[in-house]
Amino acid sequence: MKKFNLLMAIVLIGFSSSAQTDSTIVVDSTKILAKNDTIRIGNILIIKRGSNNSSGQEGEANTSMGRQNHEKKRNSKVSTNWWIVDIGFSNYDDQTNYASTGSYLVNKPGSPALNRGDFKLRTGKSINLNLWFFMQRLSIVKNYVNLKYGLGMELNNYRYKSSVSYKENGFIPYTAGLQTSNAFIFRDSIAFNKNKLAADYLTVPLMINFASHPHSSNKGISVSFGASAGYLYSQRNKQKSDQRGKEKNKGEYDLERFKLSYVAELGLGPVRLYGSYSPKSMYENTLDMRPYNVGFRFSNW
Numbered sequence: 001m002k003k004f005n006l007l008m009a010i011v012l013i014g015f016s017s018s019a020q021t022d023s024t025i026v027v028d029s030t031k032i033l034a035k036n037d038t039i040r041i042g043n044i045l046i047i048k049r050g051s052n053n054s055s056g057q058e059g060e061a062n063t064s065m066g067r068q069n070h071e072k073k074r075n076s077k078v079s080t081n082w083w084i085v086d087i088g089f090s091n092y093d094d095q096t097n098y099a100s101t102g103s104y105l106v107n108k109p110g111s112p113a114l115n116r117g118d119f120k121l122r123t124g125k126s127i128n129l130n131l132w133f134f135m136q137r138l139s140i141v142k143n144y145v146n147l148k149y150g151l152g153m154e155l156n157n158y159r160y161k162s163s164v165s166y167k168e169n170g171f172i173p174y175t176a177g178l179q180t181s182n183a184f185i186f187r188d189s190i191a192f193n194k195n196k197l198a199a200d201y202l203t204v205p206l207m208i209n210f211a212s213h214p215h216s217s218n219k220g221i222s223v224s225f226g227a228s229a230g231y232l233y234s235q236r237n238k239q240k241s242d243q244r245g246k247e248k249n250k251g252e253y254d255l256e257r258f259k260l261s262y263v264a265e266l267g268l269g270p271v272r273l274y275g276s277y278s279p280k281s282m283y284e285n286t287l288d289m290r291p292y293n294v295g296f297r298f299s300n301w
Contacts, residue, residue, distance in 0.1 A: 078137070080135070081299055082134050085129075086296070088274070091126055091291070092282065096289065105184065105286070114187060129157075134150055142214070146208075149204070149205065153201070154202075157197075160197070163189075163192055164188065165237065167251070168252050192241045195239050198235065199255055201232055201233065204230075207224040210222070227263060229259070231257065231259075235253050259280075260280060
């Protein structure tokens with residue numbers, strides 16, 4: 001009889017648990033408590049699997065773990081930003097003394113010597129595109145002062161207004177009998193629809209960074225300045241004309257192999273600007289053209 005009473009009590013507890021009501025049941029001399037998803041029979045405590053209370057505990061645990069991960073990320077000394085893109089404009093400060101350029105600038109016989117006007121650029125079409133593989137920020141003072149460095153490709157396109165052409169060695173094309181043994185630039189005989197010099201570098205920047213809101217990339221002001229070192233891995237003269245069609249002339253055009261620049265970055269909330277300036281000419285000989293870039297940076301910080 002006691003076994004039957006105990007069985008009936010468990011059945012009643014099952015209904016009570018599914019309805020999620022608080023109840024106290026007394027069967028014979030055995031006292032059974034059913035409270036929500038927790039059941040006590042004598043000295044035995046039964047907890048329903050997957051109960052709201054258990055879910056609540058799991059939720060609190062997950063919240064606590066997420067909070068710990070967030071704090072760990074905030075306190076990390078090194079943060080990494082992958083695949084940063086810069087879009088801006090390339091230009092240069094031309095300080096060449098054209099009165100003493102010598103035989104480096106070769107012209108067709110009888111034509112006037114090249115001058116500053118031959119190297120004028122179409123500013124809106126001289127594009128600078130940088131692709132940074134990564135940038136890292138190393139905290140020096142609680143993420144308010146940081147060391148910032150990275151690695152990427154710096155692509156410069158100087159779009160000319162004139163018809164200057166580049167040649168590495170040998171005969172000047174389309175000019176019979178004129179020969180030279182060095183890289184040279186000359187005024188061509190036709191008008192180009194498109195005429196540009198492309199110079200691409202593998203670049204490593206190193207900057208000091210100051211951030212007013214180090215844990216929020218879209219707030220406050222961020223300022224960085226320093227220097228970069230670049231290695232020239234490609235140079236080419238790309239032209240397009242009705243007479244010759246599309247031409248891509250690759251060679252050694254007397255450009256400096258290494259490029260050292262001052263670099264800076266300004267962050268105003270989510271908007272980021274960048275700039276660079278080289279105090280040394282981009283050419284090895286004769287021409288004194290000091291390149292600079294300005295534009296927008298698309299980065300997380």
